Amino acid sequence: MEHVSEKRFPLNAKDYKLYEEVGEGVSATVYRALCIPLNVTVAIKVLDLEKCNNDLDGIRREVQTMSLIDHPNVLQAHCSFTTGHNLWVVMPYMSEGSCLHIMKSSYPEGFEEPVIATLLHEVLKALVYLHGHGHIHRDVKAGNILIDSSGAVKLADFGVSACMFDAGDRQRSRNTFVGTPCWMAPEVMQQVHGYDFKADIWSFGITALELAHGHAPFSKYPPMKVLLMTLQNAPPGLDYERDKRFTKSFKDLVGTCLVKDPKKRPSSEKLLKHQFFKHARSAEYLRGTILDGLPPLGERFRMLKAKEADLLVQNKALYEDKEQISQKEYIRGISAWNFNLEDLKSQAALIQDDGMPNVEEPDMGKKQKERTEDVGVAAEGLSSLEANHSNAAFTPDKEDGFNNLQDLESSLASFPIKPLQALKGCFDVCEDDVNNTSPRDLDQDFGRDENGSSGPSSSLPQIVITEHKKFWSGSLLPDNFPSSKKVVTDGDRDYLQTKYYSERNHSGPLLHRQKRDTNNLSSVDDPSEGAVVQRKGRFKVTSADLSPKGPRNCNFGPVCGDSASPPKQNFTSASILPSLQCILQQNSLQREEIVKLIKYVEQSCGKNTESAEAGTADLLQVPPATTRERELQSQVIQLQQSIASLVEELQRQKMKNAQLEKQLNSIANRGEK
Numbered sequence: 001m002e003h004v005s006e007k008r009f010p011l012n013a014k015d016y017k018l019y020e021e022v023g024e025g026v027s028a029t030v031y032r033a034l035c036i037p038l039n040v041t042v043a044i045k046v047l048d049l050e051k052c053n054n055d056l057d058g059i060r061r062e063v064q065t066m067s068l069i070d071h072p073n074v075l076q077a078h079c080s081f082t083t084g085h086n087l088w089v090v091m092p093y094m095s096e097g098s099c100l101h102i103m104k105s106s107y108p109e110g111f112e113e114p115v116i117a118t119l120l121h122e123v124l125k126a127l128v129y130l131h132g133h134g135h136i137h138r139d140v141k142a143g144n145i146l147i148d149s150s151g152a153v154k155l156a157d158f159g160v161s162a163c164m165f166d167a168g169d170r171q172r173s174r175n176t177f178v179g180t181p182c183w184m185a186p187e188v189m190q191q192v193h194g195y196d197f198k199a200d201i202w203s204f205g206i207t208a209l210e211l212a213h214g215h216a217p218f219s220k221y222p223p224m225k226v227l228l229m230t231l232q233n234a235p236p237g238l239d240y241e242r243d244k245r246f247t248k249s250f251k252d253l254v255g256t257c258l259v260k261d262p263k264k265r266p267s268s269e270k271l272l273k274h275q276f277f278k279h280a281r282s283a284e285y286l287r288g289t290i291l292d293g294l295p296p297l298g299e300r301f302r303m304l305k306a307k308e309a310d311l312l313v314q315n316k317a318l319y320e321d322k323e324q325i326s327q328k329e330y331i332r333g334i335s336a337w338n339f340n341l342e343d344l345k346s347q348a349a350l351i352q353d354d355g356m357p358n359v360e361e362p363d364m365g366k367k368q369k370e371r372t373e374d375v376g377v378a379a380e381g382l383s384s385l386e387a388n389h390s391n392a393a394f395t396p397d398k399e400d401g402f403n404n405l406q407d408l409e410s411s412l413a414s415f416p417i418k419p420l421q422a423l424k425g426c427f428d429v430c431e432d433d434v435n436n437t438s439p440r441d442l443d444q445d446f447g448r449d450e451n452g453s454s455g456p457s458s459s460l461p462q463i464v465i466t467e468h469k470k471f472w473s474g475s476l477l478p479d480n481f482p483s484s485k486k487v488v489t490d491g492d493r494d495y496l497q498t499k500y501y502s503e504r505n506h507s508g509p510l511l512h513r514q515k516r517d518t519n520n521l522s523s524v525d526d527p528s529e530g531a532v533v534q535r536k537g538r539f540k541v542t543s544a545d546l547s548p549k550g551p552r553n554c555n556f557g558p559v560c561g562d563s564a565s566p567p568k569q570n571f572t573s574a575s576i577l578p579s580l581q582c583i584l585q586q587n588s589l590q591r592e593e594i595v596k597l598i599k600y601v602e603q604s605c606g607k608n609t610e611s612a613e614a615g616t617a618d619l620l621q622v623p624p625a626t627t628r629e630r631e632l633q634s635q636v637i638q639l640q641q642s643i644a645s646l647v648e649e650l651q652r653q654k655m656k657n658a659q660l661e662k663q664l665n666s667i668a669n670r671g672e673k
């Protein structure tokens with residue numbers, strides 16, 4: 001597999017000298033390097049093939065495709081080759097690094113508008129070129145906008161990464177589900193009708209927000225929440241009040257791109273004519289503004305890594321109880337066009353959603369309006385979602401615009417699993433998103449392209465659907481591991497509950513939420529647990545507890561509820577009886593245990609037999625409830641009787657002994673005389 005550019009870059013690792021690390025993605029590490037024979041500084045992206053699909057033919061094809069790409073705004077690889085189990089992609093060295101790195105080190109609040117216009121203009125030219133040649137980039141984000149020392153801007157990461165991780169391994173390459181699909185278009189998330197190059201336009205809009213604020217919208221949230229926010233909420237945008245520093249044309253541009261219906265998004269070509277790009281300036285301008293005084297890339301990268309490590313430690317301490325969700329992933333952003341639904345569900349099942357402040361979307365009225373008005377692909381998915389809520393008095397969370405975890409499953413129900421696996425992903429590091437923007441003004445004219453697609457139909461991707469694999473990135477506990485924590489949801493809150501899992505099903509807590517119906521409490525809970533037959537405060541008794549096999553599933557698990565307001569169900573004798581039986585069964589077992597304990601204490605402490613007997617007798621006065629208890633009770637009685645006869649025998653022997661001693665004494669006395 002190789003692509004040799006005009007400069008004939010060598011295809012042997014020994015011809016390159018690797019210097020410092022200048023970047024790190026999910027799938028690769030990027031080094032500054034020297035091409036020794038040509039004496040040219042390059043960047044080498046090292047990808048571990050063992051963590052990839054190993055579809056070398058696919059990679060070869062993709063690299064060949066890359067070799068045909070020739071545009072000043074698209075970063076073209078010099079060559080690529082394998083060495084050991086690594087793929088090396090040799091690229092021009094973009095000495096100023098990515099826009100994301102520049103923002104992280106020097107512009108945490110984002111860039112000024114002329115800078116943004118200049119950057120986006122260059123990126124858009126790259127997209128026009130790619131779309132015109134039938135390619136979808138699929139990974140547009142600030143982390144992939146690279147700048148060199150002259151201020152030239154290039155869109156990177158087209159090709160190799162995408163093809164290498166198409167089947168879904170990318171996100172797991174570090175043994176965890178990672179990141180947040182912040183840049184992902186709703187239709188990509190849903191995969192109902194596929195997607196096309198308009199998905200890049202959505203990512204472009206998100207990138208515009210990223211450059212404006214220093215981070216992508218929702219980047220602090222876990223993937224599941226981002227998915228739901230993207231699907232259910234109005235698209236994020238620049239707020240006309242809060243983002244006063246930006247012009248109307250910038251807000252228009254963002255609004256134009258971030259329309260849920262891909263057909264209503266403009267093509268890249270059309271977007272290029274947007275008046276916002278009249279503000280775009282030259283490479284020189286970038287050099288004199290954002291690049292001026294920046295420390296060398298390697299140094300910046302080291303500092304960022306150290307900062308990230310610090311954040312990770314802090315977050316770990318803060319969220320220790322969130323099991324194995326890597327908090328690193330909370331502060332990462334990912335365009336991740338590649339999802340494993342099971343991963344998402346297992347992650348989501350561990351999310352405690354309280355206290356997550358809203359970002360981007362404070363106005364629910366607008367959100368609902370947008371949701372119903374924007375009837376694109378995303379809305380189609382949502383219709384089923386909302387249908388699920390039609391009986392459930394759907395009341396969106398004031399903060400997030402969705403009803404937290406109980407909505408997750410219904411939302412995911414509209415996600416076909418396999419196509420989601422066919423997409424690719426990538427990472428960025430983002431910081432806290434609190435104090436963010438609010439939705440764009442929906443009354444604005446965003447210059448939507450009502451004519452829909454004008455791009456090449458050949459750009460539609462061949463979605464590779466691979467066999468659905470199960471990966472468990474959540475809990476690493478083995479099957480049937482006792483005391484694993486489970487989230488039980490009731491209302492808007494989740495509680496971690498200790499439960500003996502008979503089956504390792506991380507998505508379990510979510511599955512039953514789909515069937516939620518607040519008018520019928522018996523349908524609220526996991527069918528595997530049985531219907532809830534009783535609630536008392538935060539506790540519930542389910543009919544599964546009443547299994548003839550005994551109280552294995554007997555579960556007085558905490559549920560959330562307003563203890564002040566009684567449950568709205570009519571108890572029937574049929575529903576109360578099983579729960580009483582369950583309590584009785586539990587009671588019997590407890591009695592058995594107590595009897596055993598008394599005996600144990602009796603033996604080990606040499607406790608007064610009488611008092612023990614009295615205690616046991618007291619216990620035995622209680623009528624036995626089960627056959628087993630009766631058996632045990634009769635055993636205890638038998639034991640007591642044998643103890644009593646032994647005691648009697650002992651006393652008899654003692655008396656005999658005393659008499660014999662007496663006789664011996666008298667004989668001895670007589671002998672003395």
Ligand SMILES: Nc1ncnc2c1ncn2[C@@H]1O[C@H](COP(=O)(O)OP(=O)(O)OP(=O)(O)O)[C@@H](O)[C@H]1O
Nearest residue numbers: 023024025026027028030043093094098143426427
């Ligand atoms: N040619 C290059 N010159 C200089 N720095 C680069 C070059 N290519 C990549 N980098 C730096 O390395 C980082 C990681 O790049 P890479 O493409 O592996 O990851 P990514 O796109 O950010 O993430 P992912 O692997 O998830 O796609 C980039 O964000 C960038 O800062």
